[in-house]
Amino acid sequence: IVLTGLVLFTALLAGAYPAFYISKFRPIEILRGTTQFGGASLLSKSLLVFQFSISLAAVIFAIAFYFNSKFQKSYDIGYSWRSVVQVPLESSRQFDLLKNELTTDPLIQSIGGSQNHIYSSSYNAAARVGNGADKEVDMLNVGDGYFETLNIRLMDGRLFQKDQVSDAKESIVVNEEFVRKYNLGANAVGARVTLNDTVQVYVAGVVKDVYLGALFQPLSPVVFRYVAVPEYRYFVASADPENLVKAEGRVKLAWKKLFPMQVYPGKLMESSMMMALEHFDSVVILYTFLGIVAIIMSVSGLYSLVTLNLQRRTKELGIRKILGASLKNIMIKASSLFLVIMGVSFFLGSILGFVMVNAMMNSVWEYYVAVDIKVLSIAIILLFTIAIATIGYRIRKVAVANPVDSLRYE
Secondary structure (H helix, E strand, O other): OHHHHHHHHHHHHHHHHHHHHHHOOOHHHHHHOOOOOOOOOHHHHHHHHHHHHHHHHHHHHHHHHHHHHHHHHHOOOOOOHHHEEEEEOOOHHHHHHHHHHHOOOOOOOEEEEEOOEOOOEOEEEEEEEOOOOOEEEEEEEEOOOHHHHHOOOEEEEOOOOOOOHHHHHHEEEEEHHHHHHOOOHHHOOOOEEEEOOOEEEEEEEEEOOOOOOOOOOOOOOEEEEEOOHHHOOEEEEEOOHHHHHHHHHHHHHHHHHHOOOOOOOOEEHHHHHHHHHOHHHHHHHHHHHHHHHHHHHHHHHHHHHHHHHHHHOHHHHHHHHHOOOOHHHHHHHHHHHHHHHHHHHHHHHHHHHHHHHHHHHHHHOOOOOOOOHHHHHHHHHHHHHHHHHHHHHHHHHHHOOOHHHHHHHO
């Protein structure tokens, strides 16, 4: 009902102005051919400026989201999420059986286990260095092979050592943001840290920054603690990205063989990440479609306005040509009004697109590529080329006509 009402209202509104305008004509003047039609009125100019401003904003949206799609998919978030298979576990026994079954599989490059898993589960804790203030950090309990499987790179110190009891009790591995937040500098390795006011640990190693919330949330200080196999609740395996689907198939077959009565709960780690990133592609398609529709509407309005304006100036342009005006001079003279309209439209559309796109990006993502002069330039050049082609085609058609025909026209 609303859509039907909107269509009817738009149709009535669009037809009202020309209907009232034509109703003012005197029949005798129409029959004599002396009626002068109006040209580019203030209303038509304003509507055209509005149309092109919206068109430019839509194009800016499409281009900005396209660049951000590339930026986010290639951004280094500290781990290789495109090459990992993850399987939630009900018990550590499942981990042992899966590992024994898949260790010799040539498609599986590395196997690890953990109690928590990046982008799936973590917990918060209060951490204090020396006599400083408590600050909140993200904690993950991980086991053997976890760093290697997710390709979390060591920057300083060492990682956890297998079966070393002291690592489970008093060692932690932190990311670079932890070092920055606590101003540890080059003295990070070996620094004493108090967790939740009671647990005394020391920093054994520093790894590259790990973004737990992808790029939707600010980078946070992350602390890894070591847990043994009995605490494992995640099985992770890595493979070459080209063979990842096949590798997951091997993991699924192993699961069905070992636990035939249980539904396979695993998935590719990238499936979770891509859900957060693939919507960029959908948004790009959406705004590209809206931009194309807006451009078509704007160009249609521009073509009509140029045609109407030329009809009023047919005699003038014919006289200019007879007096020796060049084709270039005539085209510039006839298009000057529309060039001004384009300039105003591009100025307003650039501001509108810049403000709206950056506001939307900032409300959703913590890290993104803001609209800059590159995005604005591409959008303006694209729309300007289409507009100039439309104006030039219509004006040239009149400018190259025989001046005699132009003078006879009126």
